[in-house]
Amino acid sequence: MGLTGETVTVSRPGGTNRYGDPLPATEHQVTGCVIAPAGSDEQTDRQEQVTRRATVYADVDADVGATDRLVLADGTRWQVIGDPQRYRSPFAPAGVCQVHIERVTG
Structure with a gap:
């Protein structure tokens, strides 16, 4: 994970069919993303678990939602946390979409 433009794959849950079974x-893909590390926590009380956080910056109109998962270029899968925030500014004419993500291992 780095501070360079990357392509991320958005994996969106397919919902359920009429019988309640999950759909695929x-x-x-969303191109031209910038990924910035945002820290991590380690839980060692009766478990070995690490929670990593990052922020993805994409085009303001990027098709990313709160229930999506992102697959980064290195193949790791991350959960979107909360609603993506979309900003338009005179300093960034194209605008930006800020997506908070986290990954729990262990």
Whole structure:
């Protein structure tokens, strides 16, 4: 994970069919993303668990939602945390979409 433009794959849950069975997720790519590390926590009380956080910056109109998962270029899967925040500014004419993500291992 670095501070360079990357392509991320958005994996979106497919919902359920009329019997309540899960449908396959759909996937699409978002290009030109910047990924910035945002820290981590370690839980060692009766378990070995690490929670890593990062922030993804993409185009303001990037198709990313709160229930999506992101697959980064290195193949790691991350959960979107909360609603992506979209900003338009005179300093960034194209605008930016800020997506908080986290990954729990262990």
